[in-house]
């Protein structure tokens with residue numbers, strides 16, 4: 324791919340804190356390399372803002388290699404920008420051309436309040452995990468890794484569900500701000516394994532109850548989440564969670 | 578949503594099937610016989626109450642869903658390219674449903690109210706076939722029925738397969754079959770219904 328430089332106009336959401344209203348502010352950046360990542364372009368802009376004595380733009384990031392799920396940005400109308408199966412840190416500037424105007428907004432959902440600028444509080448996901456996203460294990464000596472036989476198909480499906488990085492793009496992109504893809508990935512990864520069996524029923528009931536409490540919307544099966552998920556988590560996990568929920572709901576005694 | 582939706586889908590099969598008897602072009606004789614049987618059978622009267630309860634429940638659930646989902650995003654995006662990740666009609670079930678509700682109010686006024694008055698108060702049985710002829714002789718009524726059916730088309734195209742996903746049925750082999758069946762069902766039902774007003778208006782049936 325040929326290298327080129329570009330000048331860009333950026334319209335970025337600026338918001339002091341969760342209590343104030345925000346606005347889109349316009350910025351210009353020059354000579355951005357097509358080989359930079361989107362976050363590196365933001366670093367250039369922030370350097371510029373620091374030099375002129377302005378407040379740099381707050382944004383979440385950590386690994387910058389597509390595995391931590393921190394880099395939440397709604398870029399030009401798409402969660403994590405125009406590429407599919409991709410995070411913002413792995414979005415490269417070659418996705419844009421010289422002279423482009425790019426609009427960058429935070430994840431927007433009642434359950435993800437804006438802390439500052441593009442940074443949102445995804446604590447709702449942590450509380451859902453605390454409600455049931457765990458397994459009970461025996462303490463003491465480590466058990467031999469291969470002592471429990473697991474069907475290869477189940478192991479694969481569990482592993483695929485476990486690749487969810489908790490980024491929240493599914494919520495951000497859903498018209499209903501539904502968290503079903505995230506929660507179903509977390510429920511599925513454990514429900515598919517024998518280790519997850521002891522808490523199987525209470526897990527799905529408690530995690531869904533917590534999800535509802537956090538103010539996420541309800542799933543209407545638009546499947547936008549699957550299309551925008553950086554890890555390609557399948558909506559078949561949502562169907563699995565619906566099965567788990569139905570059967571747990573019918574058999575529970577409390 | 579899924580349970581009530583599937584019940585309504587089943588109802589539409591019966592409804593379209595019975596009404597399609599007008600295409601026999603026998604002056605509505607077969608149709609009238611069935612309509613008479615249906616309005617004088619207590620099992621069907623009982624099912625009718627169930628149908629209305631289901632419809633109302635479906636509407637209430639739909640409206641609650643719609644309002645909760647609007648509240649879940651208090652600040653809207655300035656830019657969204659939702660068409661790149663999902664189908665417009667899957668995101669418009671509330672609006673399509675509301676259009677259906679408006680359509681149903683008109684539809685009830687045309688065919689339900691008169692039949693019931695005749696059944697419980699009138700001295701002669703209500704001739705639904707003649708009623709259809711009169712109603713569908715006005716061009717803008719025919720046009721409104723077409724609009725209602727277009728809303729139904731998109732509502733069902735999403736709703737049919739959506740109901741199976743809600744019940745937890747998502748399978749590599751079966752989901753494509755369900756989607757194809759949903760599309761087939763939607764096309765056949767909507768075409769059948771669309772042909773009825775058109776047939777009367779253009780005098781294909783008399």
Ligand code: HEM
Pocket residue numbers: 542543544578579580581582583585586589632635636638639640642643670671673674675677678681732733735736737738739740741743
């Ligand atoms: C009377 C007005 C109606 C309203 C206001 C309405 C509204 C809605 C809404 C808001 C949804 C939720 C969106 C979703 O789950 O994808 C929905 C789903 C659905 N509707 Fe309707 N609807 C109406 C009539 C009908 C009729 C007449 C039928 C069938 C003949 C129908 C069949 C369905 C089905 C199958 C679903 C999907 C259920 C699911 O995925 O859980 N609806 N409707």
Ligand code: SF4
Pocket residue numbers: 392486487488489490491492493494504505508548551552553554555556
């Ligand atoms: S399901 Fe996908 S989009 Fe949702 S949090 Fe997990 S990785 Fe992100």
Ligand code: FES
Pocket residue numbers: 383384385386387388389390391392393394410411412413
């Ligand atoms: S910064 Fe870790 S996934 Fe983007």
